[in-house]
Amino acid sequence: MPPLIPTQSGTLELHDITIVDQSKLKKAISAAALGNAMEWFDFGVYGFVAYALGKVFFPDASPSVQMIAALGTFSVPFLVRPLGGVFFGVLGDRFGRQKVLSTTIIIMAVSTFCIGLIPSYDSIGIWAPILLLLCKLAQGFSVGGEYTGAAIFVAEYAPDRKRGFLGSFLDFGSIAGFVLGAGVVVLLQSILGEDRFVEWGWRLPFFMAAPLGFLGLYLRHAAEETPAFQQQLEMMEREDQEDVENRPRVSFREIATRFWRPLLICVGLVLTTNITYYMLLTYMPSYLTHNMHYAEGHGVLIIIAVMIGMLFVQPVIGMASDRFGRRPFVLFGSVALLVLAVPCFRLIISGEIGLIFLGLFILAVILNAFTGVMASTLPAMFPTRIRYSALASAFNIAIILAGLTPTIAAALVDSSGNLYIPAYYLMLVAVIGIVTGIFMKETANRPLRGATPSASSKKEARELLVQTYEHIEQSVEDIDAEIARLQVQIQALEARKQQYVDLHPKLG
Structure with missing residues (x-):
């Protein structure tokens, strides 16, 4: 079992178990999920308007190069995410999760809003793509501490027996953000028409970041610090008799040497989940439009329908993981991805709408097997005093490779002309998932490392x-x-x- 923090009496007793306040728990879940929804709202919008951004910011390039350049601008910010992860991870372990999450959502909202303000290439020349890149880099830096902080926030609040179900709402927010972003794009395209949308309508979804950011900031500011982090501070006061301001300091050498196995498992799970995520929800709209020659609206509508289906499956997976464990879903999803990737793409390139939807939905359910357990699995791998730093570092190192997925897939398909390249890509990822599932330890219904048990009653x-x-x-x-x-x-x-x-x- 995971190690527990020392108790006041030395013996674990009933009063040492945290009884979670349900009203505080609801605030925590809402605050974390909304911030994550805003993050993925931007990713969803960016993926669905990539063709328009290519025309606006790279007008002199061919359509293929425009698409690759726009998706490349999407991928480059992932290079700075480890820096944001280290920066916000250290702050999160020293000053608390709530303060850091309030900061990241401000940076994310402002940088997303500013994308909508950037003039076109025809207006300011090379400065247009440069400003776009700077905004995306700011997003990448803030997102480096966003998902991991939100996952930790939910996991440290959630009762041990409901951590999978409640943690699944974090990626529920991600999918909902994607749906909202895609829905807004489709609505604007249908109202404005293609020409006006490319001319100025694409900016409107990015302006929505401002009200979403203010709402998320309000919810996060109203939420209290997690019980696990408060326990950590109380333990420091009891042991060291020092001022609360003397926060725990993290040694990265200690993280790398003592926790190398959880770090590797974390990297494996993040790669498996997010490469599948970006392939399905960010790259596929462009794949359907550019390579399969479907109208933009048709391809987007299919992806929206798939994502709506994912919303129903997501909490079911989380709830089931509290009963059957997290490992079975990681292994099931990985094996299914290995076996079904090629058949699913055979359905997708068939040309029939019903078969296209079926192929995408099967991949989406496989993705649910990962996203349904990731937010509850990752925080359980590390003790409280280094949880934010360790998780943010490992997560964002892995996300560099995952974030390159749309760009690499687009380049490989364009250069080879082989429409099955994304399937082979996913099969390789599935092998990583199988190895990860074999070596990961089960954490369902257990206390977080470095924390006493928590219950809802x-x-x-x-x-x-x-x-x-x-x-x-x-x-x-x-x-x-x-x-x-x-x-x-x-x-x-x-x-x-x-x-x-x-x-x-x-x-x-």
Whole structure:
């Protein structure tokens, strides 16, 4: 079982179990999910208007180069996300999750809003794509601390038995943001027409970031700090008798040496989830339009319908993971992706709307298997005092490769002419997912590392206490067995040593 923080009495008792305040929990879930929805609203809008941005900011290029350049501008900000992850991760472990999340949503809202203000290439020349890139870099820096901070915020608030279900609403917000972004694009295209949309209508979705940002900031400012982080500060005060301002300091050498296995598992899960995510929800609209020659509106409508279906599946996966565990869904999703990627793309390139939708929806359900458990799985890998720093670092290193997915896929398909390239790409990712699922430890219904158990009621707290005692007893038995095994090895080594000693005249 995960290690627990010290209790005041030294023995884990009923009063040591955190009873989660339901009203505070609802605020925490809403604040985290809305911020994540805003992040993915921008990603969704950007993916669906990439063809328009290519015409506005790269007008002298061919349509293929325009598409690759626009998606490349989408991918470049992922290079600065590790910097944002390290920066906000350290701040989050020192000053709290709530303060950092309030900061990231401000940066994200302002940078997204500013994209809508950038003049076209015809107006200011090369400065147009440069300003676009600067806004995307600011987004990348803020997003470096956004998803991981929001996942930690929800996980540290959620009761142990509902962490999968409640954590699934974080990516529910992501998908909802995508749906909203795509829906706004389709609505504007139908109202304004293609010419006016490319001329100025594409700016309107980015302006929506301002009210969404203010609402998210209000919710996050109203939410209190997580119980797990408050426990960490209280433990520091009890142990060190120092001022609260002396926040925990993180040694990255310690993270890399002591927690290398969770770091690798985190990277594997993030790669598997987000490459599938970007392939399906960011690249596929461009794939359907540019490579399959569907009208922009038709391709977008199909993706919107798929995403709406994902909204219904997402919380079901999260709830099921609280009962059956997180590992089974990671393994199931990875195996399904390996086996079904090519058949799904065979359906997608068939040319029939019903088969296209079926192929995309199968991939979407596979994606749900990952997104339904990721937000509850990742925070459970690290103890409270380094959780934000470690998770943000590993997550954003992996996201560099994941964020390149639309650009790489577009370039490979364009250069080779092979429409199955995205399927082969996903099959390679599936292998990473299988390896990750094999080596990851189950965390469902367990306390977070470095935290005492948490429950939603006193009745549940009593049940958790009994369950925790059983885990402790099992851990003690496992340790005793390990000690006995080591003692046998030590005795064998002592006997071997004695044989050498007996052969030496001065040592005998």
